[in-house]
Amino acid sequence: ATPAATMVGTTIGAQHGVLFKGGDVLERAKDVDTVVFDKTGTLTRGEMELTDVVAIRDGAAATDGGQLEPTDADPDESEVLRLAATAERGSEHPLARAIVDGAEARSIEVGDPDDFENVPGHGVRATVDGATVLVGNRKLLRDNGIDPEPAAETMTRLEREGKTAMLVGRVPADGAGELLGVVADADTVKPSARDAVTALRERGIDVMVLTGDNERTARAVAEQVGIDPENVRAEVLPEDKSEAVEAIQDEGRRAMMVGDGVNDAPALAVAYVGCAIGSGTDVAIEAADVTLMRDDPLDVVKAIRISAATLSKIK
Numbered sequence: 001a002t003p004a005a006t007m008v009g010t011t012i013g014a015q016h017g018v019l020f021k022g023g024d025v026l027e028r029a030k031d032v033d034t035v036v037f038d039k040t041g042t043l044t045r046g047e048m049e050l051t052d053v054v055a056i057r058d059g060a061a062a063t064d065g066g067q068l069e070p071t072d073a074d075p076d077e078s079e080v081l082r083l084a085a086t087a088e089r090g091s092e093h094p095l096a097r098a099i100v101d102g103a104e105a106r107s108i109e110v111g112d113p114d115d116f117e118n119v120p121g122h123g124v125r126a127t128v129d130g131a132t133v134l135v136g137n138r139k140l141l142r143d144n145g146i147d148p149e150p151a152a153e154t155m156t157r158l159e160r161e162g163k164t165a166m167l168v169g170r171v172p173a174d175g176a177g178e179l180l181g182v183v184a185d186a187d188t189v190k191p192s193a194r195d196a197v198t199a200l201r202e203r204g205i206d207v208m209v210l211t212g213d214n215e216r217t218a219r220a221v222a223e224q225v226g227i228d229p230e231n232v233r234a235e236v237l238p239e240d241k242s243e244a245v246e247a248i249q250d251e252g253r254r255a256m257m258v259g260d261g262v263n264d265a266p267a268l269a270v271a272y273v274g275c276a277i278g279s280g281t282d283v284a285i286e287a288a289d290v291t292l293m294r295d296d297p298l299d300v301v302k303a304i305r306i307s308a309a310t311l312s313k314i315k
């Protein structure tokens with residue numbers, strides 16, 4: 001494109017809160033044939049809320065969860081939530097904050113763990129009341145010698161609802177590990193996410209979702225926004241997200257990766273076009289080719305449209 005065309009496109013973009021990092025990006029965006037959305041904070045609001053607490057007794061789910069009113073709380077449920085919240089106190093993860101806030105809102109006293117360790121992409125491992133407390137996915141529990149099987153049905157049910165279900169387990173200093181229960185957080189899909197997916201598909205662009213969350217939860221969210229189940233890439237560890245984008249591009253696709261988090265920066269960097277959205281972190285903005293000032297997935301469509309329009313009119 002001529003310098004004049006580039007200037008026009010860049011200016012129009014800026015007026016719409018779409019910041020292109022230079023003329024070559026503006027030119028590339030129109031050739032994108034696949035848009036890969038990060039799930040949390042990109043398709044969803046990224047504002048988690050605690051929705052369920054289920055106690056496991058004698059190797060089976062003893063409560064049906066969902067009843068989080070302090071008045072009818074099962075004592076075992078309250079204890080599951082207290083331990084989970086105490087273990088999560090040291091974590092900055094949105095899943096962790098929802099658990100702590102949810103416990104406090106239910107007047108549960110949340111203490112500080114004696115020791116705390118983040119297990120990225122899996123959960124947390126903390127010392128509470130002299131025992132090791134684990135909160136996280138199936139792999140985290142298995143890796144610490146606890147069989148997640150007794151909670152299998154509960155986990156599946158919550159995940160089908162699109163929630164992120166986390167197991168809570170405890171390993172006493174001198175005993176065998178035990179599964180105590182399940183806690184679940186839910187996020188809400190951004191109001192315009194579905195319209196954005198529809199508009200992209202109308203342009204002939206394939207839409208995918210990439211997430212560290214489990215397959216079932218990711219599929220439930222994908223269904224809500226109109227993304228095909230086979231276009232879901234779930235359970236991808238933070239450090240593997242850029243590889244996942246490379247694998248998609250190795251199929252010959254020109255991918256735009258859209259994300260907001262620190263986790264996403266390497267994936268944004270390897271994408272044909274990296275796009276940081278909304279309240280994106282500085283690291284994400286740095287790694288991105290396009291920054292969307294607002295938090296609206298429809299601006300992804302706008303970016304592609306501006307690129308196509310500018311370069312077809314003025315050449």
Ligand code: ADP
Nearest residue numbers: 040091093096121122123135136137211212213
């Ligand atoms: P995302 O890609 O959605 O940001 P992450 O890679 O951060 O997800 O985490 C992947 C999965 O690991 C979560 O869905 C959850 O099961 C588990 N997990 C991560 N952090 C925590 C935590 N602080 N507490 C419990 N579970 C966690």
Ligand code: MG
Nearest residue numbers: 040041261263
């Ligand atoms: Mg994330």
